Amino acid sequence: MRSLFICIWAATVAWTSASAAEGVRPDADSRHASSAPPMVAGFDRFARHGDIDAVDGGRLLLGELSCTACHASGAADPETNATVSAITPKRGPRLHSAGRRYSQAWLADFIATPHQVKPGTTMPHLLENRSPQQRREIGHAIAAFLVDTQRADYPEIKATGANPVMFEFWKRGDADRGSEIFHTRGCVACHSSDADYVVAGANSSPVDTLLDELDPEELADMGLAGAARRVDSIPLGDLAAKYSRKSLAHFLHDPAHTRPALRMPDFKLSSNECADLAEYLLSAYSSEKLSRGEQTSSEQSSDKAANDAALVQRGRELFSELNCAACHDSSIKSAVARAKPLSAVNLVAANGCLGNSPQRPVQYSLDSVQRDAIAKAIESAKSGQPVSAKQKLDGILLASNCYGCHQRDELGGIGRYRKPYFETTGHIDLGDEGRLPPPLTGVGAKLTSTHLTNVVSGKTPPIRPYMQIQMPRFSQEVAHAVPKLFAKVDGVNTADAARVFGDTKDLADVGRELMDIGCVQCHTFAGNALPGVMGVDLSKIHSRIHPAWFEEFLLNPGGVKARTRMPTFFVDGKSPRPDLFDGDPKRQIAAMWAYLSELPKHPLPSKIEKSRADNYxxxxxxxxxxxxxxxxxxxxxxxxxxxxxxxxxxxxxxxxxxxxxxxxxxxxxxxxxxxxxxxxxxxxxxxxxxxxxxxxxxxxxxxxxxxxxxxxxxxxxxxxxxxxxxxxxxxxxxxxxxxxxxxxxxxxxxxxxxxxxxxxxxxxxxxxxxxxxxxxxxxxxxxxxxxxxxxxxxxxxxxxxxxxxxxxxxxxxxxxxxxxxxxxxxxxxxxxxxxxxxxxxx
The missing domain is CATH 2.70.98 (Beta-galactosidase; Chain A, domain 5)
Known part of the structure; x- marks a missing residue:
């Protein structure tokens, strides 16, 4: 069984349009009909078009549709510790506070006909084989049960001196400010933007210009079909019918509280920002536009609905009967009925999930591509074929939609028509490398596991503060697994600085001098830079970067990182400063590392210190x-x-x-x-x-x-x-x-x-x-x-x-x-x- 409520997934920014004159086109939600198949971002963008293997696409669906919440999929071999075909189900939201968070009317309608209320939802239709009257009655009963019994308080938002929390902050939202947040902070990497929102209009890159001039056959021949393809947006549904201002603002502040899988990541918004964003979403994603002061459907209902006790009891029984606890945690302890393991699933059974019988108990509205991919994944699971570290990593990146923002090995990245929404502060032109999220190709060989863990879990301040979008926070499970998998797949040289550079004692002064060759024109040093310069801060680089990668990158930037703006200073292995260490490039790089590692103890580069001279x-x-x-x-x-x-x-x-x-x-x-x-x-x-x-x-x-x-x-x-x-x-x-x-x-x-x-x-x-x-x-x-x-x-x-x-x-x-x-x-x-x-x- 799949979740009762699909996430709002504002993972990272989707965009639609500015104006036709700017060459910007909208990315509208593609799910319109009530029979639309479930929307899983990684599958629809890649597996549906053959960009990833069908087995991997099927495994993604088995997890994201929570099939493995009921069907066991395998486990790690205790003797060999080999990773076999275990697939972690995403599961649905926690329901402990469902009675406060959701409108009872919306709950009843969604449970009765999920695919009509929210086309593209990954919640299965459990009542397809019932009559319309029975569906309405069951939906009404379970909604009454949830509203009356699942009423946990909202988590307390603690105020600090730097982040005050106003009284009833959710009532103070501003839709215009919320629209700005939605279109600049990351939401439009996954969701459709407002067609009325105007972007500044970033310059098209040469590659994007080329894509406009090639026909589909030429794009396919050049391997650019994926880059040219429009990326579907994750649907949000009628949010005003579902949420109140209070419940949506609280959800945006702490998505993990109700959705532990964090497919909708945590953007670390302040309470005021959450109120602004909620105000915008409730007006933009409503069957009828809300004016300021109008109430949502949830707010129009009383704080505590007086449901008939017999109806609530009937809802409790149905909640257990329909096996809702397989996907949803709640305050009610309910037994979970397990189905056949994947290894025993009959792929041709008419009344199975992949069958075509109208009497089958679970209906996902799968299309033929999804059904075929799931069947291939199940056949692969039956074979007991171990899952490689690369497959495991790709599965996490696909499920978390990391590819919605980041590119890795030519897969993913910001959708072609979403790029204008990714900008630098003040719209300073730093090129695509300065405004788009960094690629993940070879990132395990570049970043230390500790730093990667801190980045994914949101524990480190941004080193690219000039980017409007910032890295959100993902679940602890992802933060724990991904760095290890990156290191294993990318082949990390973990040699420490002493083994790579030798003795770096007393080299920092030379490293400081080398910074003035060109580093100061593009980079920040412990928050200091030449005025107008915005670039990656190089301070504390020893805590982020593997020393071996640092050396290799400086020797050959273009070979290590495709399309980088970083120039080559050591041409043919020769230094532009032959007077330092007899021109030995590796020794000079060691000096740079020593200076950057000890930067708080040393003066800033001389050009920065002298930059306020009178004559420029x-x-x-x-x-x-x-x-x-x-x-x-x-x-x-x-x-x-x-x-x-x-x-x-x-x-x-x-x-x-x-x-x-x-x-x-x-x-x-x-x-x-x-x-x-x-x-x-x-x-x-x-x-x-x-x-x-x-x-x-x-x-x-x-x-x-x-x-x-x-x-x-x-x-x-x-x-x-x-x-x-x-x-x-x-x-x-x-x-x-x-x-x-x-x-x-x-x-x-x-x-x-x-x-x-x-x-x-x-x-x-x-x-x-x-x-x-x-x-x-x-x-x-x-x-x-x-x-x-x-x-x-x-x-x-x-x-x-x-x-x-x-x-x-x-x-x-x-x-x-x-x-x-x-x-x-x-x-x-x-x-x-x-x-x-x-x-x-x-």
């Missing part, structure tokens, strides 16, 4: 300067590079393109460092050239094809070259591309900066042998303008006076494309490896 203009003198900032032409992912030769450029890391070049003075860093909402940084020099938007490479069948507006290029960060210049790294069309820009002087004596040009060197290398034998029809856009004038056999100039030259050896292959209002100079790339040198003069 950056002037490159003896080596290039690099600044991540916002710029008009290069956008919110700009990487500006200034050279002592007084020629500079900005690289757009979002569109992966050379965006801006200019001469003279470089940039003023005051806005970037100190002003959170500063306008974009503007080049201080002159002769500023802005290049056209879009990636410079494209797969074209012919030279006269229009240049595409989107690309599936993957930016891999940058590394520092021997002279501290950045070398940008990106992958495209099976190729690895490096992109380096440097000043190039001419003349004798040395040229002035007006005569200095920039040389861009791009090297394309095949990632696999297939790219060598069957290269794509790849083109490089060299130059663009309203018109282009040929200067010589290898040089073109546009109407703005920007001159671009190629080596003569490859320029002869370049072709001109003339459109209605644009001319482009394009170079075909037919063999790999291939190097392109491009000289820019202006």
């Amino acid at each position: 203009e950056l002037a490159p003198t003896d080596q290039p300067l690099i600044l991540r900032t916002f710029m008009p032409g290069a956008g919110t992912h700009a990487i500006a590079v200034g050279f002592p030769e007084q020629v500079h450029f900005a690289f757009d890391a979002e569109q992966v393109r050379l965006a801006t070049i200019w001469r003279g003075r470089f940039l003023d860093a005051q806005g970037t460092w100190f002003v959170r909402f500063a306008p974009p940084a503007v080049p201080l020099g002159q002769a500023v050239v802005e290049f056209v938007e879009g990636f410079s490479f494209a797969k074209l069948d012919q030279a006269n094809q229009a240049w595409p507006t989107a690309s599936d290029v993957r930016f891999g960060g940058y590394r520092l070259d021997h002279d501290h210049s950045p070398v940008f790294l990106y992958d495209y069309a099976g190729l690895e591309i490096t992109d380096r820009v440097e000043p190039l002087t001419s003349g004798n004596p040395p040229a002035t900066h007006q005569e200095t040009r920039l040389r861009r060197t791009l090297t394309l290398t095949s990632i696999d042998s297939a790219a060598n034998t069957n290269p794509p029809p790849l083109w490089f856009r060299v130059h663009r303008g309203d018109r282009l004038t040929q200067i010589n056999d290898h040089t073109m100039q546009n109407e703005a006076g920007v001159t671009i030259a190629l080596p003569t050896s490859i320029a002869r292959d370049a072709e001109l494309f003339r459109g209605d209002d644009v001319t482009e100079w394009r170079l075909p790339v037919r063999e790999f490896p291939f190097t392109i040198e491009v000289d820019y003069s202006w």
Whole structure:
């Protein structure tokens, strides 16, 4: 038997729409008909589409539908301690306070016809084989029994100085504030948002742009069908008919009190926030919109219904007869009738749960996909096949809907159309890595089990306070099991710092110096940062991160964490600071670890301490300067590079393109460092050239094809070259591309900066042998303008006076494309490896 009441599951944020103009579409609840199958988020998102094995999907259903509350599913072998096919049932809510929490009218209707009252519920219909009159009578009797006998008081909410509790706080809710909480704190990862709620409109990532341009067959061929698919929302039903303001606010404050499985996790809301959220939910999820001051159905009933004693007694008997205690704890001790174990279930029995007889006692409204998955899981259970640690871990992540927010091994993550609801405080653009929940791929090898336990159980403060959504609290069972399983599945190197780094005594001062290479531009240190910087706090990192992972990540960030913004500082194993420890990267990383581990005992990085200096203009003198900032032409992912030769450029890391070049003075860093909402940084020099938007490479069948507006290029960060210049790294069309820009002087004596040009060197290398034998029809856009004038056999100039030259050896292959209002100079790339040198003069 399944629970009488399905959870509100506001696990992590679902979203619907802002406006059609923003390209944002709603995720409406998909369960409408009374015969709709039960909604289990992990199954409907993955198993239904073949993204996970049907057996694993069936095991998920057996647990989430609480089938194993009645049907024993196995246990651990006491001799081998092997994990076999035991499946823990989720079970339903505790009913000790049902009489105070729920409307009696709603209880009667839900018990009589659960699938009509709440389409998509996982509560089975136990009265399908009864007449409509009998259903109404049984529902009325059990509801009277629950309302009269299950009246435990609400748990006391203790006030503190930092978290006061107002008298009758549940009456003080504000629906507008509640809507803000619902749409920003995590609820819309699982539930539909309000179509009237307007989001700020985050920039689409290149991948999301690509998804909009591909048809279903192309998505399937590229393995992107799951990423493009709309994610169903977990239905909430008519909350105003079910709850009162008081009961819903108390539930939101402590979901575990009535739902120990915590499928609806605890978002650690204050009492005032619970009142606000309850007010919004009761108006948004009501058969009729509630105005302020109106009562819910539950509030309209008296505090203690005067039910007939005979009716209550009849309800008590039915509660036992229908085996409700198998799924629900209550104050009434009732025997639980056990059904056949899964190993003995007859899959073809017409009157069984999977059968098609109208007289079967339990009706889940399963569809054929769910029924087939359950049958396969039962057959697997009969075989006695042990369940692997990976299956056990995946089962917990699926049941708790961790995949609703987090991605692991390309599975899950925030639904495509929900992403605009995930933002940073103040809407500062930190990219997807800064606003979306972090991936769980390899997390067992990264985070210590102690830290993981504290995170899952809600005992640690957030290290990403700039994210509006925060990690909720899950059950102790999950917090206890998941870290161990992550460690087992991900293969953890648990060597302590001494074994990884050696003796780190007296290294902290060097580590502090190394922080100024670039760490201070993106990270916080014990709550201190350059003004305007919002990033992961690096203090106490030794209590969170395995030392071996820390070392490996700093040596190769892109290889350890896909799509990270973290740049590569140790290029080819060489340090940008050869003067420290003879340039030994591992020793320098050991010094960083020592400094961060002892941070409270040492001064902050010098750039943070000196950041309030009077002059913020950056002037490159003896080596290039690099600044991540916002710029008009290069956008919110700009990487500006200034050279002592007084020629500079900005690289757009979002569109992966050379965006801006200019001469003279470089940039003023005051806005970037100190002003959170500063306008974009503007080049201080002159002769500023802005290049056209879009990636410079494209797969074209012919030279006269229009240049595409989107690309599936993957930016891999940058590394520092021997002279501290950045070398940008990106992958495209099976190729690895490096992109380096440097000043190039001419003349004798040395040229002035007006005569200095920039040389861009791009090297394309095949990632696999297939790219060598069957290269794509790849083109490089060299130059663009309203018109282009040929200067010589290898040089073109546009109407703005920007001159671009190629080596003569490859320029002869370049072709001109003339459109209605644009001319482009394009170079075909037919063999790999291939190097392109491009000289820019202006």
